[in-house]
Amino acid sequence: MNSAPFRVAVVGSGPAGFYAAGHLLAADLAVEVDLFERLPTPWGLVRLGVAPDHPKIKTVSKAFEKIAAKPGFRFLGNVEIGRDISSAELAGLYDAVVYTVGAQTDRRLGIPGEDLPGSIPATALVAWYNGHPDFADLDVDLSGERAVVIGAGNVAIDVARMLVLTEEELRATDTADAAIEAIAGAGLREVVMLARRGPAQAAFTTPEVIELQELAGADAIVDPAELVLDAASAAAVPGDTNAERNLDALATIAAMPVTGKPRRLQVRFCVSPVEILGDGKVEAIVIEHNRLEADEQGRIQAVPTGERETIPCSLVLRSVGYRGIAIAGVPFDERAGTIANRDGRIVDADGVVVPGAYCAGWIKRGPSGVIGTNKKCATGTVDGLLADVAEGRLAGGAAASAERVSALLAERGVEVVTNKGWAAIDAVELARGTEQGRPRVKLTRWDELLAAARG
Ligand SMILES: Cc1cc2nc3c(=O)[nH]c(=O)nc-3n(C[C@H](O)[C@H](O)[C@H](O)COP(=O)(O)OP(=O)(O)OC[C@H]3O[C@@H](n4cnc5c(N)ncnc54)[C@H](O)[C@@H]3O)c2cc1C
Known part of the structure; x- marks a missing residue:
């Protein structure tokens, strides 16, 4: 034995x-x-x-x-x-x-212009604002007026919301310092989230939608016309609790007055990105409108209508899944x-x-x-x-x-x-947090992290 x-x-x-x-x-x-x-x-x-x-x-x-x-x-x-x-x-x-x-890593969209500077996977932006040491030097140009987030999941909503938080809201968190400075000082006025299918199919969950109703520095915007359900979606919603609650929360946003807060966060439905345009960097995104149809298995699919639109923007965040x-x-x-x-x-x-x-x-x-x-x-x-x-x-x-x-x-x-090394990093971050009245202030660079681990 x-x-x-x-x-x-x-x-x-x-x-x-x-x-x-x-x-x-x-x-x-x-x-x-x-x-x-x-x-x-x-x-x-x-x-x-x-x-x-x-x-x-x-x-x-x-x-x-x-x-x-x-x-x-x-x-x-x-x-x-x-x-x-x-x-x-x-x-x-x-x-x-x-x-x-x-x-x-992230899934690819497979559209022209995807690799232009200013088109960034949400995976990278999330890592940057959370202080991942591989992303400390990510080039996030927030100087333009509009950013477009592609996707309708909770990650997309996180990314869109983070970009419109006020400096005060950000300073209460452990967001990486560089990201706080960049977001707070940004010229950004509008973030537009694009969902391929309709409000009844969006993958985000209701608490995340409700949060959009309460943003201190941004008006959330949903066009009431985009909440009108097609016949297939209307038939599928009863009994789908997430969809029912999302629709309620989105309807509340659609009914809210736009009060002129410094930033806007708009959620749009039934649109797909077709091409990202720009001369050396992102300047606009071409989107195509979709209609919804149930396929043979009853799954509701987006079908392109041919109607296109160009949205000027300087930043595109692709949030179509991790891999x-x-x-x-x-x-x-x-x-x-x-x-x-x-x-x-x-x-x-x-x-x-x-x-x-x-x-x-x-x-x-x-x-x-x-x-x-x-x-x-x-x-x-x-x-x-x-x-x-x-x-x-x-x-x-x-x-x-x-x-x-x-x-x-x-x-x-x-x-x-080792665990002792991590405890040393943790202690440094928590102590800095206490000094600034924040949960922690993260070390975001490899050399700082390793030096702290050595004690
Ligand atoms: C942006 C975002 C927001 C989220 N928000 C929430 C939320 O609010 N609530 C919630 O419940 N869930 C949330 N989730 C989901 C949750 O984070 C995941 O379900 C969970 O983290 C997955 O756990 P995991 O251990 O599989 O992977 P991970 O958490 O990714 O952990 C994998 C680890 O493996 C390490 N690693 C990778 N390769 C190697 C290697 N070769 N050698 C050694 N180490 C390696 C990585 O560095 C990493 O630390 C969120 C996810 C994302 C992306």
Whole structure:
């Protein structure tokens, strides 16, 4: 009988990574978890995605801190799998590996002009205003009068709302300092959000729409004519609670007087981007109007009408979805943009399970669902792993020790940020926050983060 603990590497410290680690450490098994993270800071999109003006949502990090304090847990920040350690090496060093790397890039629109300067994926803008160190120098030109946000999900609404917050609203949050200065000082007067389908199909959720009714520095605008439902949508809405509530909240906005606040946030429906125009940078966007039709399966589709319109703008934010990135050596489903898997067990190109390899979170399911969705998802994956151990499909006991992994990283010159290093970063950010009456003031550059981690 082997008495060595079962050693698991979890790759990526967002919600899925923490929930996977937590469920493993709560199991009836002598287990050690090394949680790898490419950034010096943990929590994934809870730190670097969730809008800074939604601080309550970010408090889920308290649950992650409890997991990080459990015996058997190690945080290994500033270690990128695929760069500092390969996936093949990881498979040799651990009894099992769980990939929870999230969706690190954006989907493309596939229209001319998409790559003009001034056309930015929402993924990048979100990372910039949240202080992601890879995006500290993102060139966000907010000097023009109008920005257009393409998309009708919660990320699109976050991005549109963040751009019209007042300096006072921003200073109450942990928005990156550079973003506060840029947004507060911007010449921006109007943000227009474009939804391909109608108000009954928009993916955003009602609390986000209600927030638009309460903006201090911007009038929210919805054209009442765009809320008149086509027959197919009208038939589909009854019983669809999100759609019913969204329509109510949008109708409230449509009825609100425009009071002349410094900025406007307009939501438009049934329009698709066709081309982004500009000589060396974004100057306008061409959109086409759509009508809605139910297809054979009853799904309501946008059908272009041929009627086009040009909206002058200097910034286009493309918010049409996140997408996973392949890690060398880990089977990837290009179509879905996820790691190829069956219920969290990674499968090769022939659909055969790769022993000891698992995934959870957005890289398993694709980029949808709220933070809590990843708990069920990660728990499901780990239950599969534990069943594999219990039923003898994973022997265990072959893993390298924690010391050996640390020595390997040291040999390679990787400056690992441990939980102690992260605690030091956290303390600096919180102290700065206290000085300024803010939840925290983030360090947004690699050198600052690593210096703080050294204490
Ligand atoms: C803009 C935005 C706003 C959101 N707002 C909300 C909200 O208000 N409420 C809510 O409930 N949900 C919200 N969500 C959804 C929520 O953030 C996700 O459901 C959740 O973060 C997905 O968890 P994850 O662990 O799969 O991925 P992530 O949170 O993305 O974590 C993945 C981690 O893996 C790391 N990583 C990637 N590659 C490697 C590698 N090769 N080696 C090591 N580490 C790696 C990344 O740096 C990252 O830290 C929002 C999402 C976005 C994008």
